[in-house]
Each structure stands twice: as structure tokens, then as C-alpha cells.
Amino acid sequence: MPRRPGALLPAVLLVLGVVGLTGPAAAAPAESRTAVVVQLAPGADAAAESRRAAGQGGSVSYVYRTALRGFAAELPDRAIAALRANPAVLSIEADTRVTVDATQRPAPWGLDRIDQRTRPLSGSYTYPRTGADVTAYVVDTGIDPGPDFEDGLALARDPTYFERLCATAEAHLCPP
16 A cells, blocks of 8 residues: 555644744743832942843843832842842842831720720720821931930840839839
8 A cells, every 4th residue: 555645744743833832942931020119239330230130131121320229129039039149239129018007906005095985994995086188218227336325225235124113113104
């Protein structure tokens, strides 16, 4: 029986096509990214460092030059690892959205009584204004333990300070 090359070709292409779809040529999953704010050391070039991070598969959304030196970006893990090893980088923080609730539960000592007169107390405090139209950008740079803060830091380092204060005539300053 003579072979017909025309009939064999579609069968070979079909087998190769099926193998090709399931083989290594299939698309790899996209690399995940993390939104971060990177703070750089004084004197570091924020624009150059942000370009370097973007070159490792990230995207930079803003370069900070005034309040701090650094940038905001969405970066893959390998770019974040490279930044952690970079001596020009002071910190890498997650870039997150923070929201507030108009009612605080449980309310701190004394606050619950402010927003209601009758007993029993509800255990919550509702703030009179929500700040709904306010956008706040908080940059926490920490406390420089210079001479202006030495006394306050000494108290913060002493775990018995408040216990001793509450055992004195100043006990009215302490929560129940």
C-alpha cells in the first residue's frame, strides 16, 4: 500500500501543536509586585536610584525630593532585595492606605463619658468630625535623640516610671 505524505503531514502538525501548547513555551505567570516607599540617605540621587529600581522590573510612581529623599514604586521581590543591599537606602516601607472609623471601640479611659451623659456607658466614643474630605500624607521620620528629647526618652526607657507615678499623689493622672 503506497503512503500518502499529504495525509501524514496534518497528523504530525496536530501532534506537534498539542505538545507545543502544553510544553515549556506556555506563558509564565507574571511576577508579583509590592508597593513600597523607599527612603534614601542624604546626598543620594533619588532619580538615579529610582531608575535603577525600575530597571529591575518595577515601576516608579513618584520621586520625593523635599520632605524626604526617595521614591514610591511597585517592585518585584528581586528589586526589593537589591534595594535592601544598597547602602544608599535607609528604609523600605510598604505603601499602604490607612483609614479611620468615626467610632472608637473600646474607648480609652475617660473618653467614653465625653460623648454620652447617661449610664450605662457604651464602651465607645464617636468623634464629632470624621475628616472625610481630608487627605493626609504621614511621613514618620522617628525621633532624633538629641538634647531636646533626652528627658522624655529617659522616661520612655524606664518601665517603672508610670508605676511609681501612680503610687504617688499624682495617681489621678493614671487610668483606673
